[in-house]
Amino acid sequence: MEIIRNPAAMTSWANRVTATGAAIGLVPTMGYFHEGHLSLMRAARKGADHVVVSLFVNPIQFGPNEDLAAYPRDFARDCRLAEAEGVDILFAPEAAGMYPEATKTKVVVSGLTSGLCGGSRPGHFDGVTTVVAKLFNVVKPRIAIFGQKDFQQLAVIRQMVRDLNWDIEIVGHPIVREADGLAMSSRNSYLSADQRRTALCLYRAIRHAGERVRQGVVDAELLVAEITEMIHSQGGVEIDYIALVDRDSLEPLGVLRPGTLLAMAVKVGRTRLIDNDLIC
Ligand code: AMP
Numbered sequence: 001m002e003i004i005r006n007p008a009a010m011t012s013w014a015n016r017v018t019a020t021g022a023a024i025g026l027v028p029t030m031g032y033f034h035e036g037h038l039s040l041m042r043a044a045r046k047g048a049d050h051v052v053v054s055l056f057v058n059p060i061q062f063g064p065n066e067d068l069a070a071y072p073r074d075f076a077r078d079c080r081l082a083e084a085e086g087v088d089i090l091f092a093p094e095a096a097g098m099y100p101e102a103t104k105t106k107v108v109v110s111g112l113t114s115g116l117c118g119g120s121r122p123g124h125f126d127g128v129t130t131v132v133a134k135l136f137n138v139v140k141p142r143i144a145i146f147g148q149k150d151f152q153q154l155a156v157i158r159q160m161v162r163d164l165n166w167d168i169e170i171v172g173h174p175i176v177r178e179a180d181g182l183a184m185s186s187r188n189s190y191l192s193a194d195q196r197r198t199a200l201c202l203y204r205a206i207r208h209a210g211e212r213v214r215q216g217v218v219d220a221e222l223l224v225a226e227i228t229e230m231i232h233s234q235g236g237v238e239i240d241y242i243a244l245v246d247r248d249s250l251e252p253l254g255v256l257r258p259g260t261l262l263a264m265a266v267k268v269g270r271t272r273l274i275d276n277d278l279i280c
């Protein structure tokens with residue numbers, strides 16, 4: 001596996017590879033790999049001739065009071081794990097390489113970015129779409145793999161790719177969970193043992209929602225109230241949002257119907273966790 005730090009060097013490599021007709025698969029990440037990241041790398045390997053994993057803790061997608069400085073990092077371990085997955089290139093640029101001082105352009109997707117995580121993290125998705133657009137131009141992938149864990153991010157990127165006519169296939173990969181159901185996340189490393197137990201309320205909420213749908217419940221307000229109550233009954237949590245939305249438009253639904261996504265963001269202590277599931 002080769003490590004490339006410079007965007008221009010990354011593009012030279014990509015130009016050489018694509019000139020032969022080979023397809024590049026890109027997995028954008030912020031590092032501190034877990035099984036979720038590794039499963040995305042395997043999916044890229046299946047769909048492309050060469051796999052590029054980008055590792056970049058993108059400063060412009062963090063708000064001023066968020067965890068940019070504390071975000072977990074272990075570059076040596078990430079290199080070992082990516083290499084073991086047969087990754088060809090680990091693209092790990094410096095912030096100054098991605099955003100030279102003269103940078104004046106942002107990529108903004110409207111509408112889809114205003115609710116859910118966009119509501120509580122203003123500007124977050126502008127940072128995401130800007131960095132992903134730059135990664136697409138630098139790495140020139142034919143396919144790019146994103147986790148459904150960040151469901152809104154996936155929807156926003158699909159929209160951006162359609163709107164900007166990029167000839168890139170966007171693949172959504174199912175959420176990888178711990179044995180007890182907690183969605184894997186680099187941020188889980190912030191949790192104490194107690195908080196780790198508390199964090200299971202998200203998965204319990206998903207299971208509860210599935211059960212209530214099987215019982216015939218269609219009233220979204222009722223289900224949100226039940227889940228809110230379930231999660232609030234835990235100490236040390238703060239609900240950011242619990243929403244039942246259409247999987248494509250991400251618009252809130254009053255009545256559950258096929259294609260309903262349960263999406264949640266909950267703070268356990270100071271750690272903000274997200275999870276989601278298609279409940280019908
Ligand atoms: P991150 O490093 O957290 O920005 O995540 C990089 C990519 O991995 C994103 O496309 C995430 O959606 C995806 N990802 C993160 N956690 C999981 C998970 N538990 N299961 C599947 N994909 C994930």
